[in-house]
Amino acid sequence: MATPLRTILSAGLLAGFLDGIAASAQAYLMRGMSPVNVFQYVASGALGRSAFDGGWLTAGLGLVFHLAIALSWAALFFFAYPSFSFLAKSRVLNGVAYGLLIWLTMNLLVVPMSRIPARPFVLQNIVIGMLILMVMVGMPVAFIVPKYYMRRRHGADAKLLVDTVPTRRR
Numbered sequence: 559m560a561t562p563l564r565t566i567l568s569a570g571l572l573a574g575f576l577d578g579i580a581a582s583a584q585a586y587l588m589r590g591m592s593p594v595n596v597f598q599y600v601a602s603g604a605l606g607r608s609a610f611d612g613g614w615l616t617a618g619l620g621l622v623f624h625l626a627i628a629l630s631w632a633a634l635f636f637f638a639y640p641s642f643s644f645l646a647k648s649r650v651l652n653g654v655a656y657g658l659l660i661w662l663t664m665n666l667l668v669v670p671m672s673r674i675p676a677r678p679f680v681l682q683n684i685v686i687g688m689l690i691l692m693v694m695v696g697m698p699v700a701f702i703v704p705k706y707y708m709r710r711r712h713g714a715d716a717k718l719l720v721d722t723v724p725t726r727r728r
Contacts (some may be wrong), residue, residue, distance in 0.1 A: 560706045566633045569702040574628030576694035578621065584686055597621045603672035628695065631660055635699045640707060649700045657696030661688045 582593035594613070597620030602609035604623065609616040635656060639645050645652055665687070 560709055562636065562706070565703060565706040566629060566636050569636070569699045570629035570632030571625065572702070573632060573695040573698045574625040576698060577628060577690060578624055580690045580694045584690065588683070588686075593617070597624060599674065600624045603669070603674045606673035607675060627664075631656075631695065632699050632703070636703050636706070639703050646704065649704060650697070653697035653700035654692045655696070656700055657690075657692030657694075658688060660695055661691045 578593075578596070582596045585591040585593075585596045594617040595610070597617040598609045598612065599620065600623050601612070601616040601620035605612070605616060605619075609620065612619075665684075
């Protein structure tokens with residue numbers, strides 16, 4: 559049975575792991591960086607430059623921060639979803655828009671206020687970062703969260719519909 563907590567955990571952890579894998583692949587392909595460096599970068603938001611000297615320990619801490627952030631974004635979408643009827647119209651558009659909102663918020667507000675070292679403006683990295691968040695975070699959240707509300711709204715009717723649909727027998 560889907561609960562709010564399970565829905566948020568499913569959406570947030572899936573989005574967090576997909577985003578972490580994509581960010582690690584991007585960092586490796588474009589800069590030759592390992593996933594350890596990627597998650598040390600995340601940890602540097604709280605620890606500053608010393609995060610890069612902490613090895614696997616600070617990379618693990620960065621992974622925890624990364625997943626906590628993804629879960630927070632999933633929770634925000636979960637609790638906002640019933641208040642905005644336009645969100646029910648297009649999951650794909652929601653995923654794209656939510657990924658863009660996340661990128662804008664993180665890169666224009668959160669990261670500048672953190673201890674993450676400044677990085678140069680590279681348009682290619684910005685576009686790739688936006689696309690990763692749209693596809694790897696926005697889409698999973700926008701597809702998982704509405705299922706909870708649909709099941710809740712249709713409850714027994716949804717189960718009855720599934721039970722009455724004929725299945726193919728071989």
